Amino acid sequence: MSAAKKQRTEEYALYYWPGIPGRGEYVRLALEYAGIPYTERSSDLMSTLASPSKVGTPPHFAPPALQLPSGRVLSQTGNILNHIAPRCGLAGMHGNALNTHGEAACEALRALDADALEKAEEERAVVHQLTLTALDVQNETHDVHHPVATSLYYEDQKAEAVRAAKVFREVRIPRFFEYFESVLATNPATAESKAGRTFLVGAQTTTADLVLFHVIDGLLFQFPKRLAKLKETKKYENLFKLHERVQGEKGIKEYIASGKRQKFSMGIFRHYEELDGEE
Amino acid sequence: MSAAKKQRTEEYALYYWPGIPGRGEYVRLALEYAGIPYTERSSDLMSTLASPSKVGTPPHFAPPALQLPSGRVLSQTGNILNHIAPRCGLAGMHGNALNTHGEAACEALRALDADALEKAEEERAVVHQLTLTALDVQNETHDVHHPVATSLYYEDQKAEAVRAAKVFREVRIPRFFEYFESVLATNPATAESKAGRTFLVGAQTTTADLVLFHVIDGLLFQFPKRLAKLKETKKYENLFKLHERVQGEKGIKEYIASGKRQKFSMGIFRHYEELDGEE
Numbered sequence: 001m002s003a004a005k006k007q008r009t010e011e012y013a014l015y016y017w018p019g020i021p022g023r024g025e026y027v028r029l030a031l032e033y034a035g036i037p038y039t040e041r042s043s044d045l046m047s048t049l050a051s052p053s054k055v056g057t058p059p060h061f062a063p064p065a066l067q068l069p070s071g072r073v074l075s076q077t078g079n080i081l082n083h084i085a086p087r088c089g090l091a092g093m094h095g096n097a098l099n100t101h102g103e104a105a106c107e108a109l110r111a112l113d114a115d116a117l118e119k120a121e122e123e124r125a126v127v128h129q130l131t132l133t134a135l136d137v138q139n140e141t142h143d144v145h146h147p148v149a150t151s152l153y154y155e156d157q158k159a160e161a162v163r164a165a166k167v168f169r170e171v172r173i174p175r176f177f178e179y180f181e182s183v184l185a186t187n188p189a190t191a192e193s194k195a196g197r198t199f200l201v202g203a204q205t206t207t208a209d210l211v212l213f214h215v216i217d218g219l220l221f222q223f224p225k226r227l228a229k230l231k232e233t234k235k236y237e238n239l240f241k242l243h244e245r246v247q248g249e250k251g252i253k254e255y256i257a258s259g260k261r262q263k264f265s266m267g268i269f270r271h272y273e274e275l276d277g278e279e
Numbered sequence: 280m281s282a283a284k285k286q287r288t289e290e291y292a293l294y295y296w297p298g299i300p301g302r303g304e305y306v307r308l309a310l311e312y313a314g315i316p317y318t319e320r321s322s323d324l325m326s327t328l329a330s331p332s333k334v335g336t337p338p339h340f341a342p343p344a345l346q347l348p349s350g351r352v353l354s355q356t357g358n359i360l361n362h363i364a365p366r367c368g369l370a371g372m373h374g375n376a377l378n379t380h381g382e383a384a385c386e387a388l389r390a391l392d393a394d395a396l397e398k399a400e401e402e403r404a405v406v407h408q409l410t411l412t413a414l415d416v417q418n419e420t421h422d423v424h425h426p427v428a429t430s431l432y433y434e435d436q437k438a439e440a441v442r443a444a445k446v447f448r449e450v451r452i453p454r455f456f457e458y459f460e461s462v463l464a465t466n467p468a469t470a471e472s473k474a475g476r477t478f479l480v481g482a483q484t485t486t487a488d489l490v491l492f493h494v495i496d497g498l499l500f501q502f503p504k505r506l507a508k509l510k511e512t513k514k515y516e517n518l519f520k521l522h523e524r525v526q527g528e529k530g531i532k533e534y535i536a537s538g539k540r541q542k543f544s545m546g547i548f549r550h551y552e553e554l555d556g557e558e
Contacts, residue, residue: 050458050461052465057462057465057466057467058405058408058409058462058465058466058479058480059458059461059462059465060408061412061415061455061458068401070397070401072401074401074404074405074408075408076407076408076411076412078357078411079404079407079408079411082361082404082407083400083401083404100393100396100397100399100400101397102393103393106392106393106396109396110389110391112389113385114379114381114382114385117379117385117388118349118379118380120379121362121379122347122349122351122353122362125353125358125361125362126337126353128355128358128361129337129339129353129354129355129358130337132355132357132358133340133355136340139418143422147426147427147439147443148426148439148442148443148446149442149443149446149447149450149451151446151450152446157442160426160427160439160442163427163428163436163439164426164427164428167427167428167430167431168428171428171430172428176340179329179338179340182329182338183336183337183338186331186336186337186338187336187337188336200337201337
């Protein structure tokens with residue numbers, strides 16, 4: 001069955017590993033925020049995603065992948081988020097106008113003039129940019145416990161991981177935190193906010209906020225001592241406030257309360273006592 | 280000067296390090312393919328990109344960044360490519376319809392019905408997906424010579440690099456090559472082609488082709504022995520043909536002939552004799 005022949009359905013299906021939040025969690029958070037139902041598919045994951053007869057063309061390198069109502073399957077975390085952001089209301093005030101899902105949305109899109117279209121495209125791109133940077137933090141965090149190769153056991157690269165973790169804790173976490181704090185603190189849309197400046201783009205939640213929320217959550221799990229120390233410095237107050245704020249957002253709050261949200265364990269974010277430290 | 284106040288110009292300006300192709304090269308290849316002129320800016324690079332008074336909001340984590348004619352500066356390699364792909368004619372036959380640069384393009388975009396808009400969005404996303412996967416290969420290739428930390432010298436992580444390179448050569452390069460070969464070999468748009476199946480999406484050049492071309496170029500530089508051995512197997516014939524084909528594309532051919540294209544040296548792709556090997 002080719003992608004073109006796949007049946008149109010109203011269902012979203014997420015292809016991902018069972019048992020860990022992993023990279024699938026970013027897609028779940030976007031769909032939960034938007035209140036869009038989805039099913040999960042995890043059987044024969046790698047062979048399914050590699051098979052054009054099962055997922056259309058092109059085949060996929062790795063999960064997560066999301067089957068859209070059109071039947072099209074898309075992969076690459078950042079790409080999935082960028083594609084669904086407008087329909088989820090997560091591409092920013094202007095970016096959300098680029099929703100092409102359904103007749104009504106397309107009608108609204110066609111009503112935009114050239115300036116509005118340019119503004120929408122640019123805001124969606126800014127959201128995607130910050131989403132990709134937050135995903136980069138996640139990738140580096142993973143590589144701390146697997147610096148030599150993902151295909152080798154942690155125990156076989158523990159010495160290298162201890163070295164990598166030291167630099168990551170001392171240099172990289174503060175560098176990423178300073179960056180995101182500066183984005184939050186210079187966002188012109190929140191200059192007058194009294195509740196703290198907790199939106200990365202504009203004054204509404206975007207995929208960038210959701211990803212950064214989950215990454216901070218993962219870092220709190222992987223490096224609790226280091227994060228406690230960084231929080232104490234009070235240099236990243238907006239960042240930690242964003243983490244709190246997102247937990248209370250509609251859709252996210254209910255998702256967390258439902259118990260469906262899987263706990264961190266031995267996935268992308270992993271806690272090894274010997275890799276953590278205050279400095 | 281905030282982004283909103285930045286002057287509209289017809290000029291594209293690329294912010295990147297001087298002296299290496301680096302991640303800036305993917306943006307250069309797209310602009311050169313499209314025949315779009317651009318200038319390069321490299322002075323005080325990191326402090327400029329971090330400063331909202333110089334590049335608007337949000338500030339940027341790292342280069343490359345591209346200033347658009349609107350005055351807006353965007354960063355994150357994959358994001359820049361996804362944003363400019365339609366205007367460069369590099370987002371696929373359908374994806375190119377999403378060009379919002381200029382009145383004429385917007386007029387054409389507004390003429391699309393809901394099905395055509397959905398098809399365009401999905402093809403652009405497929406191109407972006409493969410672009411991101413090819414960029415992932417580049418990131419892993421870099422980490423082979425800096426497995427512990429980018430901030431440490433190679434000499435201080437050489438032992439770890441030798442271990443990482445062994446797994447990368449044996450496991451990862453073949454895995455990535457098999458994947459891209461399968462994408463090329465199952466592309467329905469090139470099923471009848473007699474010249475080989477050298478397009479990742481549809482039957483025209485996209486950002487995914489340009490990025491994969493440059494990544495293969497970089498791998499040929501970093502691992503000449505390993506690549507020669509993999510080429511000999513004849514298992515990746517479409518992949519190596521794509522590499523040849525892109526060199527001859529209009530815009531790219533002239534760029535290479537001009538001598539402007541910088542040589543690989545001590546950037547993302549680096550050749551260390553001790554990290555290469557036939558297996």
